[in-house]
Amino acid sequence: MxxxxxxxxxxxxxxxxxxxxxxxxxxxxxxxxxxxxxxxxxxxxxxxxxxxxxxxxxxxxxxxxxxxxxxxxxxxxxxxxxxxxxxxxxxxxxxxxxxxxxxxxxxxxxxxxxxxxxxxxxxxxxxxLTEAEAVMDIISAKSRSAARSALSVKDGALRRKINSVKDDLLSIAAHLSAWADYPEEDIAEVTDEMIFDSCDKAIAALSHLLDTYDIGQAVKQGIDTVIAGRPNVGKSTLMNLLSGYEKSIVTDIPGTTRDVVEDTVLVGNVLLRLSDTAGLRDTDDKVEKIGVDRAKKRLEQCGLLLAVFDNSRELDDDDMQLLETAAQVPTIAIINKTDLENQLDITVIESKVKNIITISAARGEGREAIVEAVEKIAGTDRLNPSEGILSNERQRANVRNALASVREAKAALEMGMTYDAVTVSLEDAISELLEMTGEKTGDEVIDRVFHNFCVGK
Missing domain, CATH: 3.30.1360.120 (Probable tRNA modification gtpase trme; domain 1)
Known part of the structure; x- marks a missing residue:
């Protein structure tokens, strides 16, 4: 230090x-x-x-x-x-x-x-330590929800949640130790029901924190999002609609977008790291083919797929191939060009994709529907920024390990093992929570936490 x-x-x-x-x-x-x-x-x-x-x-x-x-x-x-x-x-x-x-x-x-x-x-x-980490989260916040979540942690929302679990487990562990070490003293016996109750409360609280981690990361870090579809389906127009300005070149010539165009946009409470990809089709154009290959690679790695289909055209082989990919990643199917006469069989898409919305990107219609769909699939519609959420992998690992130890304690009790075995598992859980807040942690962890801070903060 x-x-x-x-x-x-x-x-x-x-x-x-x-x-x-x-x-x-x-x-x-x-x-x-x-x-x-x-x-x-x-x-x-x-x-x-x-x-x-x-x-x-x-x-x-x-x-x-x-x-x-x-x-x-x-x-x-x-x-x-x-x-x-x-x-x-x-x-x-x-x-x-x-x-x-x-x-x-x-x-x-x-x-x-x-x-x-x-x-x-x-x-x-x-x-x-959680409040200290929230300082950098406040500085780096890119949305209102991210800032509110970080400020809540800075104000102690996460610490209070962890302390509530930790204090309850400490009380049971201390009671078990005292009862075992001083049997001659007049100490009230700990019952199985008391231990089960404390374990169940801890499991519920820690599980909830883990469940909201990915949602919090969507707010804080954003989601790698790919806009994909066959040529001239309206991907670039959709990119511009979400970005709020002309990021991608829009023409009626198929194959205009030959490489991945990227931007970061805020859609409701979710930060999307958008990639507008080349139209998916077989092509003899060497340059366009490179763009198509890159698009396919992005599809395999993305966290969210905005699969775009043309309402005015029937589904073709490229569309069907995209639907097969959509089954492998979180997807929102976007039926574009609803201002034109319908030729698309939407029932085929409904059989493959759960989240479907209709828009007219050219008319600037449908952004609200996209916001609602993105927030729903990211889970941020259920996020309360004032609750206090886990902000990084260090905290997540501590909570995951603590949860595993509490479950071990409960399992040991269910199998009829001695209270000594239960106490060991409870103490492991407490140790993880103490490390998370910094009450019991080594110099290496502390140095690692502050390593990524800016000078002056």
Missing amino acids: NDQNTTIAAISTAQGEGGIGVIRISGERAIEIADAVFKNINGKKLADMKGYTAAYGSIQYENEKLDEAVALVFRAPHSYTGENVVELSCHGGIYISRQVLRAVLEAGAKPAEAGEFTKRAFLNGKLD
């Missing part, structure tokens, strides 16, 4: 031009170091100011005024990191922000490592 006795500093705003740049300083000497570079307009030292106060002045570097600035003072333990913190807000811009940081470093601060401010907040008990 890093030496928490050092005072660290970093630029906490984005590296680029902007209205404001913030240099954050944290550690025992934060206020002293800030006083060395910041000159209050009224001459008052930051060391003489209370926490949660601000001062206007300037940054002095190499005997020159570098920039005007505002200094915000936070005193331990009432700060983000739990340490003394000063935030110097100067004019935004790469040069000015870096010069202010250089002045702070030369005054005695050390450059902060990636995620070190949040890491110190965790080590100082301001956040648990």
